[in-house]
Amino acid sequence: MQVPAPVEYERATSVDDAIAKLERYGPEARLIAGGHSLIPMMKLRLARPEVLIDINDLTDLAYIKREGDELRIGAMARHRDLLESHVAFEYYPIFRDAEEVIADPVVRNRGTIGGSICQADPSEDLSAAFAAVKADMVIQSSSGERIVPNPEFHRGPYTTAVGDGEMLTEVRVAIRPGCGSAYEKVERRVGDWAVTAVGACIQLDGDTITEVGIGLAAVSAQHFRSAGAEDILRGGPATEEQFAAAAAAAAEGCNPSSDQRGPADYKRHLARVLTLRALRRATARARGQEA
Amino acid sequence: MTVTQEPETNPIGFGRMQRKEDARFVRGQGNYIDDIVLPGMLHGAILRSPYAHARIKSIDTTAAEAHPKVKAVITGALLETLGLAWIPSLSADVVAVLATDKVRFQGQEVAFVVAEDRYSARDALELIDVDYEPLPAVVDAKRSLDPDAPIIRDDIEGKTNNHIFDWDAGNKEETDAAFAKADVVVTEEMLYPRVHPAPMETCGQISDMNKVTGKLTIWCTTQAPHAHRTIYALVAGLPEHQIRVVSPDIGGGFGNKVGIYPGYVLTVVGSIVTGKPVKWVEDRSENLMSTSFARDYHMHGEIAATSEGKILALRTKTLADHGAFNNTAQPTKYPAGFFHIFTGSYDLEAAYCEVTGVYTNKAPGGVAYACSFRVTEASYLVERLVDCLADELKMDPAELRLKNFIQPEQFPYTCKTGWEYDSGDYPRAMRLAMDIAGYEQLRAEQVEKRARGELMGIGISFFTETVGAGPRKHMDILGLGMADGAEVRVHPTGKAVVRLSVQTQGQGHETTFAQIVAQELGIPPLDIDVVHGDTDNTPFGLGTYGSRSTPVSGAAVAIATRRVRDKARLIAATMLEVSPDDLEWEKGKWFVKGDPSTAKTIQEIALAAHGSMELPEGVEGHLDGSCVYDPPNLTYPFGAYICVVDIDPETLQVKVRRFIAVDDCGPRINPMIVEGQVHGGLADGVGMALMEVIAFDEDGNCLGGSFMDYLLPTSMECPSWELGETVTPSPHHPLGVKGVGESATVGSPAAIVNAVLDAIGVRHADMPLTSAQVWRATEGRPFRTDLAIE
Numbered sequence A: 001m002q003v004p005a006p007v008e009y010e011r012a013t014s015v016d017d018a019i020a021k022l023e024r025y026g027p028e029a030r031l032i033a034g035g036h037s038l039i040p041m042m043k044l045r046l047a048r049p050e051v052l053i054d055i056n057d058l059t060d061l062a063y064i065k066r067e068g069d070e071l072r073i074g075a076m077a078r079h080r081d082l083l084e085s086h087v088a089f090e091y092y093p094i095f096r097d098a099e100e101v102i103a104d105p106v107v108r109n110r111g112t113i114g115g116s117i118c119q120a121d122p123s124e125d126l127s128a129a130f131a132a133v134k135a136d137m138v139i140q141s142s143s144g145e146r147i148v149p150n151p152e153f154h155r156g157p158y159t160t161a162v163g164d165g166e167m168l169t170e171v172r173v174a175i176r177p178g179c180g181s182a183y184e185k186v187e188r189r190v191g192d193w194a195v196t197a198v199g200a201c202i203q204l205d206g207d208t209i210t211e212v213g214i215g216l217a218a219v220s221a222q223h224f225r226s227a228g229a230e231d232i233l234r235g236g237p238a239t240e241e242q243f244a245a246a247a248a249a250a251a252e253g254c255n256p257s258s259d260q261r262g263p264a265d266y267k268r269h270l271a272r273v274l275t276l277r278a279l280r281r282a283t284a285r286a287r288g289q290e291a
Numbered sequence B: 001m002t003v004t005q006e007p008e009t010n011p012i013g014f015g016r017m018q019r020k021e022d023a024r025f026v027r028g029q030g031n032y033i034d035d036i037v038l039p040g041m042l043h044g045a046i047l048r049s050p051y052a053h054a055r056i057k058s059i060d061t062t063a064a065e066a067h068p069k070v071k072a073v074i075t076g077a078l079l080e081t082l083g084l085a086w087i088p089s090l091s092a093d094v095v096a097v098l099a100t101d102k103v104r105f106q107g108q109e110v111a112f113v114v115a116e117d118r119y120s121a122r123d124a125l126e127l128i129d130v131d132y133e134p135l136p137a138v139v140d141a142k143r144s145l146d147p148d149a150p151i152i153r154d155d156i157e158g159k160t161n162n163h164i165f166d167w168d169a170g171n172k173e174e175t176d177a178a179f180a181k182a183d184v185v186v187t188e189e190m191l192y193p194r195v196h197p198a199p200m201e202t203c204g205q206i207s208d209m210n211k212v213t214g215k216l217t218i219w220c221t222t223q224a225p226h227a228h229r230t231i232y233a234l235v236a237g238l239p240e241h242q243i244r245v246v247s248p249d250i251g252g253g254f255g256n257k258v259g260i261y262p263g264y265v266l267t268v269v270g271s272i273v274t275g276k277p278v279k280w281v282e283d284r285s286e287n288l289m290s291t292s293f294a295r296d297y298h299m300h301g302e303i304a305a306t307s308e309g310k311i312l313a314l315r316t317k318t319l320a321d322h323g324a325f326n327n328t329a330q331p332t333k334y335p336a337g338f339f340h341i342f343t344g345s346y347d348l349e350a351a352y353c354e355v356t357g358v359y360t361n362k363a364p365g366g367v368a369y370a371c372s373f374r375v376t377e378a379s380y381l382v383e384r385l386v387d388c389l390a391d392e393l394k395m396d397p398a399e400l401r402l403k404n405f406i407q408p409e410q411f412p413y414t415c416k417t418g419w420e421y422d423s424g425d426y427p428r429a430m431r432l433a434m435d436i437a438g439y440e441q442l443r444a445e446q447v448e449k450r451a452r453g454e455l456m457g458i459g460i461s462f463f464t465e466t467v468g469a470g471p472r473k474h475m476d477i478l479g480l481g482m483a484d485g486a487e488v489r490v491h492p493t494g495k496a497v498v499r500l501s502v503q504t505q506g507q508g509h510e511t512t513f514a515q516i517v518a519q520e521l522g523i524p525p526l527d528i529d530v531v532h533g534d535t536d537n538t539p540f541g542l543g544t545y546g547s548r549s550t551p552v553s554g555a556a557v558a559i560a561t562r563r564v565r566d567k568a569r570l571i572a573a574t575m576l577e578v579s580p581d582d583l584e585w586e587k588g589k590w591f592v593k594g595d596p597s598t599a600k601t602i603q604e605i606a607l608a609a610h611g612s613m614e615l616p617e618g619v620e621g622h623l624d625g626s627c628v629y630d631p632p633n634l635t636y637p638f639g640a641y642i643c644v645v646d647i648d649p650e651t652l653q654v655k656v657r658r659f660i661a662v663d664d665c666g667p668r669i670n671p672m673i674v675e676g677q678v679h680g681g682l683a684d685g686v687g688m689a690l691m692e693v694i695a696f697d698e699d700g701n702c703l704g705g706s707f708m709d710y711l712l713p714t715s716m717e718c719p720s721w722e723l724g725e726t727v728t729p730s731p732h733h734p735l736g737v738k739g740v741g742e743s744a745t746v747g748s749p750a751a752i753v754n755a756v757l758d759a760i761g762v763r764h765a766d767m768p769l770t771s772a773q774v775w776r777a778t779e780g781r782p783f784r785t786d787l788a789i790e
């Protein structure tokens, strides 16, 4: 049995209470949501918080809903909630695609959306999905709420815009008419982290791409995103040639490194193949040709 | 998974029945090592080396000792004073219990803390200050013999390299001659990478030295309790009658739980030092990083044939990576295990096998993991080579195999490296597998798919196992002959107990052995208690591994039970007032020939044997029998496996679509248990072929130290297995049974690899065939899977 270092434990009763506790205990305190990233790191003693502030009682943050022309996902919604959410699927099937291949049912039952993106693991799937749909992150502190657009949220591996005394409360995604989205992932085995994964979101006006987002996981794409591929597609026709050019740009623009999941050249190859596949599927969905 | 076809019954003897032990397992009422809590028990934790190779300059334990809950801190220096810093390995070497001079692999044991609870023990590890001087490491077996390679075992007097042994089998000259005259010679370099048994339950031990009685009681996750006891007696000088080893329920072994690990010895020392019971259970990473691995064979293989596809000879020169200490478990005579059965299922003119063992800065152990003592490597080598030859000759691999099989009438068949195969009908098993698969249709489908640019592959593997070690005249481990005892006793009311030396790790011994007694005596299996895993309550024997339980102990039980039956006959004769010669046996009773109604059941006889009736001349009371079985030969199960894969042409991800496994392990005692063993082994094969590997980076860091890095297959990667069977009894085993525990692990990897390579049209690439490796193979640039991927 792997055993974490000694740690104090408190339960937060509300967002304000959680933030107050974060302020009281300082930078050595950590929020714990599903615990599926934090606890393994603590067991390996790679993380040694002095205090854990448990936010599992903040069930009022466990929603997934439409509000106005936004999809809103509370930080405490679980992977499973997003997987099974009809409203999320209606506007953004990319989330179901991604959730189907994130971890396994046990992890999905506990792991939260907030915990996932705050963990900011470079292979994190939802970070790529949120990059593709250009989500905004809502961060709260004792001085109020601020909204951070997706590209500014990730500050590098395992670091985000969430500062001391702050917590993420919500993710917002604008609902866009004529939009289709999809997620493609290659993993070594079911339940494993991505070797490479790509999410795409396409908004069509007739055959013209009015807006597009391409998110990549596990290949060190800046902000989990391929701005270069997006630029190629934006304003142009939704054709195979355009997709191929964008896929090539996505592969070119990322910076994968070799590890036991695969050599860099293979990951780059996958970035191209998966971008192409995600674009095709997102487009088919935008055209209503595929669920 | 294959659905049980026959209705479930409670046979009195062989047949399908639910496992007796499952009632407690499925209710969560098993009793594993970590469930055992003794009064006053303390907990141990091991400090392990972060380096693969480093000199230990000093160890300061003061701060750890000052921890309020720590009871003892044990280092190599303390063990030296007890003569226990080093213990003999299973292969004529020594193993460090705690490092004194150097650490030689990442994860090696450096110090042991005993504390009031496991949290404190773990916390105190961080208070130990070890001053290391890092040294260059060598983890690539192919560089271990370079002149400038760091010398790992400088503890061995005069050692100037990393060489362990050279060993050969077969006839070199005859083999060279056969190669010289061959039309076709195919050569291939193959790695069977280091994999790990990864049992769900990790290893652990509780030692309780009672200072008053002097009795040491050990609870341990061991597959071989008796061997452990004798080794403790020999190594630590403890009196054997004062040691009791208890092996409770075990959550998987696969060879991982054969040997004695430093942690086990440390609990003994910890209990002696503190006077309290000491428990140590390793965590997942400790298990993966420090305990017995399997394989790690770099094989150079050659196959020679005529242009018509008659295989003439096989040759291999193999480099065996044994890690930092030579601690592989195998019969003493065979430093490469049974690897020289690499002649497989084919009738050859000649064969020659050379193996060189080397040290590297990797964990020791080896041979573990459903290997049948290296038959896994051997079978993979020959089955890959045959496919390479088929590719060279542009011949169908099934046809090539059928053309070269040892024929049924050739048995018993002595192969060119000396094994005497007991029985077999290979063409029959092969044809059955092809029928189940619909082989011709599959090939036709493949042609169509290829034309459309789709990747589909069909892979065959035909294996011959050699299990049930083994004849005492050839086989021992640390000088202990590989014979096993069994005792059967029928209680007065006709229920029975059978005591075994072998130890189940989930294979269902409590059911299988009860069924053997039932078959021979006619007592229902549910009326038979199977006692095992406790040296105070069972006869001596070497334990369960190498698929030896049924071949060895199964025979011992059958013979012991027949002795009971013979004795029962004498008693029945007296009861019926007839001569024993007038009696005939029918399952469960002796009856008078020609008068079946005049009979005594085994239950009636048992009561009489314990009663007041005057017993016949020379017959003692009670009803029991025993046997120590020295197997006259090994048994040779075999099987024909066919795998069908589909591969994504762009991402190169492999999907195992179908897997057909025809096994011949002789008669099946409980077909359901046999199928379970085959299912597990096939899943193992998927793991090894497609994802499992323990690689090391240049500095000797272990890259497979958690389940995030060391991938085990799940049900999602496994197809619904399609099983078939043929039955060719072993002529020398009293029940004709051959053993099946490792068959599927031995046979399946080659089938999967052959299927993948068939799909992509590449002659060879090493396991595991992850999509990255398959992609690289199609690019003509497969990578070394045993090193960090670059």
Ligand SMILES: Cc1cc2nc3c(=O)[nH]c(=O)nc-3n(C[C@H](O)[C@H](O)[C@H](O)COP(=O)(O)OP(=O)(O)OC[C@H]3O[C@@H](n4cnc5c(N)ncnc54)[C@H](O)[C@@H]3O)c2cc1C
Pocket (backbone or CB within 6 Å): A030, A031, A032, A033, A034, A035, A036, A037, A038, A039, A040, A075, A079, A101, A102, A103, A104, A107, A110, A111, A112, A113, A114, A115, A116, A118, A119, A123, A124, A125, A126, A162, A166, A167, A168, A169, A191, A192, A193, A194
């Ligand atoms: C076996 C396994 C397989 C996995 N496979 C995948 C996979 O394939 N793809 C994938 O993307 N992920 C995978 N994961 C990761 C999984 O998605 C995350 O572990 C999990 O969902 C994170 O959420 P959590 O609620 O458990 O976070 P926690 O572990 O509780 O927290 C993670 C971090 O986020 C911080 N945090 C949590 N909530 C907040 C908040 N509201 N505001 C600010 N900070 C916060 C915590 O302080 C901590 O630093 C896997 C995990 C496991 C264990």
